[in-house]
Structures are given as C-alpha cells and as structure tokens.
Amino acid sequence: MTTTDEAVAGYQMTREALQNAAAAYYGGGDVVMSDEQYDRLMADAARFEAQHPEITDPISTQVAAGAGLNQAESTLAHSRPMLSLDNVYSVEEFQAWVDGLAKRIGKPVSDIRLAVEPKLDGLATAIRYVNGRPVAMLKRGDGITGEDATPALADITNLPGVAGDSPVQFRDASGAAFFQFEVRGEVVFTHEDFQAANAARELRGDRPFTNPRNGAAGAVAGAATRDYRLPLRFYAYDVVGLPDASHVDLMVDLADAGFATAASVTGSHSQCDLRDAISEIEAGSPPPGGGSVFTMACDGMVIKADLPSDRAAAGAGPRAPRWAIAYKYPSQEVTSTLLEVTWAVGRTGVIAPRARIEPVECGGTRVEYATLHNPEDIARKGFLIGDPVLVRRAGEVIPRLEAPLVALRDGTQTPIQIPTVCPQCGGPVDDSGARLLCRSGECGLIPALTYAVSRDALDIEGLSVATITRLVESEAFIDLASIFEVGLRPSILIADGGVAPANAPKIVAQIEKAKDAGFARVLTALGLAGTGRSMSRRMAAHFGSMDALLDASPGDLSAVDGLGQTKADSIYRQLAKPGMRNVIQRLAAAGVRMGEAVPETATGASCSGALGSGALDGLAVCVTGSMVGALAGLSRNEVNELIERHGGRAASSVSKSTGLLVAGQKAGSKLVKAESLGVQVVSEDDFAAMLAAI
Ligand SMILES: NC(=O)c1ccc[n+]([C@@H]2O[C@H](COP(=O)([O-])OP(=O)(O)OC[C@H]3O[C@@H](n4cnc5c(N)ncnc54)[C@H](O)[C@@H]3O)[C@@H](O)[C@H]2O)c1
Numbered sequence: 001m002t003t004t005d006e007a008v009a010g011y012q013m014t015r016e017a018l019q020n021a022a023a024a025y026y027g028g029g030d031v032v033m034s035d036e037q038y039d040r041l042m043a044d045a046a047r048f049e050a051q052h053p054e055i056t057d058p059i060s061t062q063v064a065a066g067a068g069l070n071q072a073e074s075t076l077a078h079s080r081p082m083l084s085l086d087n088v089y090s091v092e093e094f095q096a097w098v099d100g101l102a103k104r105i106g107k108p109v110s111d112i113r114l115a116v117e118p119k120l121d122g123l124a125t126a127i128r129y130v131n132g133r134p135v136a137m138l139k140r141g142d143g144i145t146g147e148d149a150t151p152a153l154a155d156i157t158n159l160p161g162v163a164g165d166s167p168v169q170f171r172d173a174s175g176a177a178f179f180q181f182e183v184r185g186e187v188v189f190t191h192e193d194f195q196a197a198n199a200a201r202e203l204r205g206d207r208p209f210t211n212p213r214n215g216a217a218g219a220v221a222g223a224a225t226r227d228y229r230l231p232l233r234f235y236a237y238d239v240v241g242l243p244d245a246s247h248v249d250l251m252v253d254l255a256d257a258g259f260a261t262a263a264s265v266t267g268s269h270s271q272c273d274l275r276d277a278i279s280e281i282e283a284g285s286p287p288p289g290g291g292s293v294f295t296m297a298c299d300g301m302v303i304k305a306d307l308p309s310d311r312a313a314a315g316a317g318p319r320a321p322r323w324a325i326a327y328k329y330p331s332q333e334v335t336s337t338l339l340e341v342t343w344a345v346g347r348t349g350v351i352a353p354r355a356r357i358e359p360v361e362c363g364g365t366r367v368e369y370a371t372l373h374n375p376e377d378i379a380r381k382g383f384l385i386g387d388p389v390l391v392r393r394a395g396e397v398i399p400r401l402e403a404p405l406v407a408l409r410d411g412t413q414t415p416i417q418i419p420t421v422c423p424q425c426g427g428p429v430d431d432s433g434a435r436l437l438c439r440s441g442e443c444g445l446i447p448a449l450t451y452a453v454s455r456d457a458l459d460i461e462g463l464s465v466a467t468i469t470r471l472v473e474s475e476a477f478i479d480l481a482s483i484f485e486v487g488l489r490p491s492i493l494i495a496d497g498g499v500a501p502a503n504a505p506k507i508v509a510q511i512e513k514a515k516d517a518g519f520a521r522v523l524t525a526l527g528l529a530g531t532g533r534s535m536s537r538r539m540a541a542h543f544g545s546m547d548a549l550l551d552a553s554p555g556d557l558s559a560v561d562g563l564g565q566t567k568a569d570s571i572y573r574q575l576a577k578p579g580m581r582n583v584i585q586r587l588a589a590a591g592v593r594m595g596e597a598v599p600e601t602a603t604g605a606s607c608s609g610a611l612g613s614g615a616l617d618g619l620a621v622c623v624t625g626s627m628v629g630a631l632a633g634l635s636r637n638e639v640n641e642l643i644e645r646h647g648g649r650a651a652s653s654v655s656k657s658t659g660l661l662v663a664g665q666k667a668g669s670k671l672v673k674a675e676s677l678g679v680q681v682v683s684e685d686d687f688a689a690m691l692a693a694i
C-alpha cells in the first residue's frame with residue numbers, strides 16, 4: 001500500500017469509529033469512548049478532510065457528526081435548522097472567538113452584548129406547541145430533519161400547557177397572542193431523578209443507564225416501547241416562531257410562560273462578567289449564581305450574542321451558528337484499563353473494593369486508583385479484569401469506574417473474584433446486604449460492638465465508637481458478653497484511659513439498664529449474619545426465649561416468616577458454634593434477660609393504644625423520608641417496631657409485593673418507585689391516624 005492508501009484507509013477507520021460512537025451516544029446505547037477521544041478523532045478527520053476537498057460528505061461539518069438519521073424512526077422536517085455548537089476549551093481560544101465575532105459583526109468587542117448560561121448535558125430536542133399545547137417532540141437528527149420523539153413527551157414532568165394546565169400563550173408588544181411556536185432545549189435527568197429512573201429500570205429488569213446524559217438519550221429513544229414512565233425534565237434555551245427579541249428577553253418570556261430555562265438554572269442570564277464566569281469555570285467551581293442549584297449534569301458554559309441583529313450579522317455555518325460558542329469544562333471522563341480489584345477492610349468492618357487502573361490523566365491529575373461502589377455494582381455493570389473502562393470524576397476526589405467498554409473487549413478479560421473470607425482476618429464475610437462486612441475476629445469486633453450498643457439494639461448510651469475502640473484495644477472488651485462482665489465494674493472501664501472517670505457511673509447505669517432490653521434486642525446485638533433488627537424481632541416473637549431458639553432445628557427456624565431454608569441453615573450453624581454458645585451463656589450468667597420477648601411500649605403517643613393489634617396483618621410496609629409529623633422523634637427502627645406490633649412486616653425496599661409506603665418528608669426514589677408500581681402511598685400523619693383508629 002502506498003502512503004496515500006494508508007492515509008485513506010486510516011481516515012475510513014476513523015470515520016467508522018466516529019459513526020459507531022455517535023450512534024451509541026445519541027441513541028442512548030453503551031458509551032464506547034470518552035468525549036475527549038471522540039473530539040480527538042474528529043479533529044483528525046477534520047484535518048484530513050481539509051486536505052482532501054474531493055470528499056463530498058465531510059463528517060466534521062455534520063450536525064450530530066456521524067450519527068446520521070436513525071432510519072428506524074419516523075422523521076419530521078425542522079422548522080429552522082437545528083445546529084450544534086462550536087467548542088473552545090481555554091480563555092485564549094475563547095478570546096480568539098470573540099475577536100472573530102466582532103470582526104464579522106463589524107463592531108468593537110466591547111459593544112457586543114453577550115449572554116452566558118450553563119451548558120446542560122442532556123439531549124437536544126424541539127417541542128412543538130399548537131394552540132398552546134405540546135403536540136410533538138423532535139430530536140436533532142441531521143439538523144434539517146429530526147427524529148420524531150413525541151412519545152417521550154409523556155415522560156417530561158415540567159412542561160407547561162399540558163392537559164389540566166391552561167394553554168401557553170405569548171403576546172407581542174401590540175398585544176397580539178401567539179399560541180403556535182417551537183421551544184428548543186435540553187431534555188435532562190437531574191441527579192436525583194436519575195437515581196429514581198435507574199431504580200425504576202432495575203425493578204422492571206431493564207439495564208440501568210450509565211450516566212444522566214446517556215440516560216436522557218436512552219429514555220427518549222425507548223419511550224415508545226416502555227410501559228412505565230421515567231422522570232425527565234426539559235430546560236429551554238431557544239424558541240422559534242415568536243417575534244425577534246434579545247436572547248435574554250426571550251428567556252424571561254419563556255420563564256414567565258412556565259418553562260424551565262437553561263438560564264434560570266444559574267439565576268443569571270445577562271451581561272455576566274465573562275471573565276468572572278470563565279475564571280470560575282477554570283477554578284472548577286459552578287458558574288455565576290450556580291451554587292448548589294446545580295442539580296444536573298453540566299459540561300460547560302454557552303456564550304451567545306444577545307441581540308437579534310448581531311446574531312443575523314454573524315450568521316451560521318453548516319454545523320453550528322457563528323454567534324454562539326460552548327466553553328467546555330476540561331474533560332473529567334477518560335478511558336483506561338482495569339488492572340486489578342483489591343479489597344480492604346475499613347474501620348467499620350466494610351470490605352470495600354478498589355480498582356487499580358492503567359495510570360491516566362483525568363481532570364488535570366494522574367489517576368491510578370478508582371472507586372467501585374460495591375459488589376452489587378460490579379455484578380450489575382458487569383466489570384471484568386482487563387476491561388477497557390470509562391473513568392469519571394464528578395466532584396469527588398477519587399474518580400469512579402463508570403462502566404466497562406464492552407465493545408472493546410478482546411477476549412482476555414477475566415472475572416473479578418468477590419472475597420468469600422475477610423481479607424484481613426480470614427473470618428466469614430457477611431454478604432446479606434449490598435456491602436460486604438466482616439463482623440468477626442479483630443477487624444469485626446469494633447463494628448460488631450458498636451452495632452450491638454446502638455440505639456436499635458441494646459441502646460447503651462455513652463459507648464461511642466472511640467470508647468469501644470479504646471476498650472477493645474486495652475482488651476477489656478473481648479466480645480459482647482464482656483460488656484456486661486467488665487462494663488459493670490467502673491475500675492476496669494477507667495483503667496488504661498478507656499473511659500473518663502466522670503462518665504463511668506453513667507455508662508455502668510446504662511449497661512445495667514440494657515440487661516432488660518428484651519430478647520429481640522439481645523438477638524439483634526448478637527449480629528448473626530443474615531439477620532437484622534426486624535428478623536431478630538420476628539425470631540424473638542416466634543420462639544419466645546433464647547432457650548427455645550437454641551433448641552430449634554433448621555426446619556423450626558425456617559418456619560419464621562421471611563426465613564428461607566438457606567438463611568435458616570446459616571443461622572442454625574452460627575448458633576451452634578461453641579463461641580456463640582459461650583457468649584450466650586455468659587450473657588445469661590451476667591444477668592441479661594433473654595427469657596421472652598418483652599413487649600416494648602410505643603414511643604409515639606398517638607399509636608401506643610393499638611399495641612399488638614393486627615391492623616396491618618401480613619402487610620409489607622415500607623417507610624421512607626423523615627418523620628416530622630405524628631411520628632416525629634421515632635427512629636426508623638422504632639417505626640418498624642410499630643409496624644410489626646400491628647401485625648405488619650417492615651420492608652426496607654419497595655417492590656411489587658409492598659402493600660403500603662409511608663412517605664415522610666423529602667421522600668425520594670422509593671416514592672417514585674411506589675408510584676410507578678401502583679403501591680398505595682400514605683402520609684406519615686395518615687398512617688399514624690390509621691393505627692390509632694383501630
Ligand atoms: N463519547 C462519545 O462516544 C461521543 C460521541 C458523539 C459525541 N460526543 C460528544 O458530543 C459532542 C458533540 O455533541 P453535540 O453536537 O450535541 O454538541 P455539544 O453537546 O458539544 O454542544 C451542542 C449542544 O449543547 C446543548 N446545549 C446545552 N445547553 C445549551 C444552552 N444553554 N444553549 C444552547 N445549547 C445548549 C444543545 O443541545 C446543543 O445541541 C462531541 O464534541 C463529543 O464531546 C461523544
């Protein structure tokens with residue numbers, strides 16, 4: 001092959017790679033490369049195309065370059081071309097762009113009015129209004145023709161003029177009304193909605209979205225075939241069909257008409273001091289007025305000529321207008337290779353994975369390690385050792401492994417080994433929750449005792465983690481029973497500086513009181529793997545005493561509501577261990593009562609009368625949000641106890657089998673999930689009233 005042939009072949013490969021990446025990017029599929037890689041490849045293509053004018057369909061000048069139109073979708077012609085934006089990445093590049101703009105318009109830079117707003121990272125769409133009501137939605141497509149995305153209108157939660165609202169109308173200076181127009185903007189997931197959307201997807205067995213941007217594209221693409229709704233929002237940044245006005249005025253009119261606007265996110269939309277805005281971006285902080293309002297992904301700022309006359313004078317190229325520019329944040333997303341996953345035991349007994357990756361620059365620093373959330377995440381996203389991976393830093397110090405780039409696998413990848421024993425002490429691993437825990441041996445003792453004395457278990461005030469740590473280190477506390485053996489002797493507590501002398505009597509009194517905490521709480525404090533507070537309560541209620549529990553066969557155990565045979569077997573084995581028997585014997589000898597489930601009094605006055613009634617018989621009840629009304633002051637565990645005393649089952653998550661969701665203040669994803677599943681939802685006060693009424 002000649003050099004030219006090689007160059008042409010290289011260009012063809014670049015084009016193909018860009019096309020594949022763009023198809024995934026705009027279609028909401030799996031991300032195949034980082035934005036930076038994409039932009040680099042695009043720059044290569046643009047260079048080649050500049051030297052080869054015989055290329056009639058240059059990819060670098062295409063809107064949504066490389067994506068083309070998805071033939072599978074029906075299309076509609078745009079009312080006015082829907083373009084992309086040109087990018088700059090530095091103050092110098094931005095300055096050069098402003099100078100060029102001034103030259104085109106024929107005005108000095110200082111006379112050009114500019115508007116600045118955040119660049120929302122979602123999916124560009126145009127929403128058509130007829131008679132003041134949204135009737136159609138289009139994606140950008142090739143800029144001239146757009147894909148019809150109307151089914152996704154039903155997912156957008158913040159559009160004005162929908163059924164039930166009054167129609168949207170605009171008036172010009174003479175008072176003439178406009179009911180027909182097209183609003184353009186970005187469809188996004190806020191960070192919170194994104195979590196809720198992924199929860200809803202997992203519930204239905206659909207794969208969670210990789211990130212909010214990709215999710216917004218995926219949610220829009222899948223709206224027609226999905227039989228449940230996802231919470232999208234629309235932020236406007238342009239409107240077609242209204243009389244010309246300055247950009248800032250149009251944004252104000254849109255906001256007045258009830259649209260969320262890109263500008264309203266910053267709360268600052270005109271005449272911003274660009275240098276301030278840009279230096280804040282450089283410093284990595286949110287743009288002017290941004291602050292904590294930044295509830296959604298934002299990948300830079302957009303700077304636009306404000307006056308319609310200036311915009312007309314600047315004109316547009318085939319791909320992007322010349323009167324606007326995107327000032328993009330330095331890339332916080334890079335690709336690397338997953339080399340190894342190591343597991344470390346934290347002070348709380350959590351065994352957490354950490355990923356070692358091929359060193360790479362990300363957001364200005366060299367990155368060698370990344371966090372992986374938990375083993376469930378590893379399985380859900382399907383990471384393998386040797387995988388090309390997307391690494392993302394979004395505000396946090398240590399970047400996160402975002403997703404494996406499945407398409408780039410070469411067959412050498414191997415599974416990640418999830419530890420079955422504690423990497424520090426070799427003890428058993430508790431994998432009953434989302435995170436792996438070591439509760440045994442040296443590394444488990446401090447968390448195990450901290451859990452045992454917590455408010456939901458023995459409720460011993462004064463034994464903080466720090467105090468427990470000192471008492472474990474001085475070997476005063478060697479297991480749960482020793483709390484009641486040496487804890488009642490102030491001299492031992494004080495020895496070696498474990499407890500301040502002034503605090504010792506109070507702690508002794510608390511430990512004395514805990515002897516009467518009741519069988520269920522003692523069982524909770526034992527921390528059997530696979531049991532939590534509510535299972536301990538159920539077991540206590542079922543067997544009535546520790547003696548009866550210790551006599552139970554695996555079959556007897558499996559008769560407890562919610563205990564499958566596997567868990568029953570595991571609990572049986574744990575209870576049969578000599579170490580466990582020894583602790584239980586010593587607890588009894590120290591005067592800890594485990595005779596029978598002591599009925600506990602309800603803390604909530606309005607509900608205490610209903611003790612033991614079966615109002616919630618068999619109903620799975622989940623509680624979410626904070627209790628600020630009739631149940632204020634009750635811990636989540638106390639609310640769960642209340643549920644169980646009324647014959648219900650306290651559930652920690654919402655599923656199809658949930659009977660009731662009690663939604664407190666700031667209820668979030670569980671509420672969304674319950675609503676999407678048609679689970680009955682009651683307020684905290686209504687729930688309290690429900691129980692009190694029986
Ligand atoms: N990783 C990949 O595989 C891959 C593939 C294709 C594209 N990309 C990325 O996408 C970029 C190109 O995408 P693009 O054409 O959508 O351009 P873009 O996202 O860089 O910028 C243009 C878009 O910004 C949006 N926008 C957000 N806020 C706005 C505001 N306030 N005012 C006006 N517009 C606003 C609009 O939707 C507009 O279309 C590439 O540079 C690359 O970084 C990545």
Ligand SMILES: [Zn+2]
Pocket residue numbers: 345422423424425426427438439440441442443444
């Ligand atoms: Zn351990």
